[in-house]
Amino acid sequence: MIPVTKTYLPPLEEYTAYLEKIWKSGWITNNGPLVIELEEKLKEYFEVKHLFLTSNGTIAIQIAIKSLGITKEIITTPFSYVATTTSVLWENCKPVFVDIDKKTFCIDPSKIEEKITGSTEAILATHVYGIPCNVEKIEKIARKHNLKIIYDAAHSFGTIYRNKQLAHYGDVSTLSFHATKLFHTIEGGAIIVHDDVLAETIKLYRSFGHIGNNYYTMGINGKNSEVHAAMGLCMLSRVPELIEKRKELYEVYTSLLNPQKISIPSVPEGTLYNYSYYPVLLENEEKLNYVTNALKNNNIIPRRYFYPSLNQLPYLNKVDSCAVSEDYSSRVLCLPLYNDLAINDVKRIIGIINKIL
Numbered sequence: 605m606i607p608v609t610k611t612y613l614p615p616l617e618e619y620t621a622y623l624e625k626i627w628k629s630g631w632i633t634n635n636g637p638l639v640i641e642l643e644e645k646l647k648e649y650f651e652v653k654h655l656f657l658t659s660n661g662t663i664a665i666q667i668a669i670k671s672l673g674i675t676k677e678i679i680t681t682p683f684s685y686v687a688t689t690t691s692v693l694w695e696n697c698k699p700v701f702v703d704i705d706k707k708t709f710c711i712d713p714s715k716i717e718e719k720i721t722g723s724t725e726a727i728l729a730t731h732v733y734g735i736p737c738n739v740e741k742i743e744k745i746a747r748k749h750n751l752k753i754i755y756d757a758a759h760s761f762g763t764i765y766r767n768k769q770l771a772h773y774g775d776v777s778t779l780s781f782h783a784t785k786l787f788h789t790i791e792g793g794a795i796i797v798h799d800d801v802l803a804e805t806i807k808l809y810r811s812f813g814h815i816g817n818n819y820y821t822m823g824i825n826g827k828n829s830e831v832h833a834a835m836g837l838c839m840l841s842r843v844p845e846l847i848e849k850r851k852e853l854y855e856v857y858t859s860l861l862n863p864q865k866i867s868i869p870s871v872p873e874g875t876l877y878n879y880s881y882y883p884v885l886l887e888n889e890e891k892l893n894y895v896t897n898a899l900k901n902n903n904i905i906p907r908r909y910f911y912p913s914l915n916q917l918p919y920l921n922k923v924d925s926c927a928v929s930e931d932y933s934s935r936v937l938c939l940p941l942y943n944d945l946a947i948n949d950v951k952r953i954i955g956i957i958n959k960i961l
């Protein structure tokens with residue numbers, strides 16, 4: 605079976621060497637030495653002053669919203685994983701959806717200002733598939749209207765935009781280190797922030813809101829453990845090699861899939877992309893179903909990332925429609941892309957698709 609993605613696992617002996625250290629020290633969670641080591645290494649990697657590991661990428665978004673003191677409306681993208689929207693809802697804020705750009709599939713900045721009201725406090729945008737949002741335009745709008753910017757950078761590990769790590773942009777960026785991601789800690793995530801005061805607030809919220817016996821605020825448990833950090837430490841040095849391998853497969857797809865029948869999101873100029881997904885936009889949903897079934901008949905399992913368009917989630921009360929996102933969600937499919945996927949398998953997938961379209 606060829607799944608849409610497969611977790612990369614480092615050599616077992618490397619991981620067990622860390623486990624032996626953990627067993628010896630008996631320190632398994634609560635900001636242990638491996639969590640601190642990984643945080644330090646990731647700060648260097650991203651060239652940022654503050655980075656906090658979290659238990660996952662969803663709690664990272666929630667802590668970001670809470671720490672910024674946002675309680676009302678958040679402008680957000682309808683084209684992302686469901687956690688982007690549910691984090692807004694869990695924080696009792698109102699998601700206000702702005703449609704996406706036809707080329708990058710990220711939020712369309714030209715449509716943001718018309719959705720700003722007196723209650724708008726932030727923009728929460730996703731660098732979807734690791735492709736940069738239009739960070740310059742978003743920044744301009746946010747500064748003009750005094751809004752905070754949170755980037756859901758869950759897919760962005762390793763993407764560089766205009767000589768800076770993509771996760772560097774915004775007031776806060778959140779990452780997911782889930783096992784399906786390019787860089788992972790089995791479960792996990794991180795919050796990147798630049799402001800010192802905000803960093804202290806985030807740290808407090810991540811650990812129940814208390815330091816020792818002093819209770820400062822109503823926090824949550826967003827920490828991560830030593831066994832998770834150990835996986836991250838095994839993964840980090842491999843990131844360039846993992847990106848290189850994905851690039852190779854990505855380029856095979858791009859060079860051989862029929863461009864008359866399929867389009868892919870464009871990566872803006874100035875980007876060194878991380879090649880974390882291979883999404884294809886088919887002509888319509890019927891074609892998507894053909895392709896899905898043909899691949900499934902060959903034991904190849906693509907995935908409808910992202911479907912449905914988040915403004916159409918069944919538990920939302922009346923929200924505006926987003927024509928581009930709804931259209932794209934109905935006909936976008938992610939094809940298999942992972943480290944040990946063979947080039948011949950990619951060619952086989954392409955052959956099946958080109959034949960039936």
Ligand SMILES: Cc1ncc(COP(=O)(O)O)c(C=O)c1O
Nearest residue numbers: 660661662685687758780781782
């Ligand atoms: C865009 C996006 N945001 C947030 C998340 C949530 O991350 P996690 O699964 O680590 O909670 C994901 C997860 O897959 C995601 O794709």
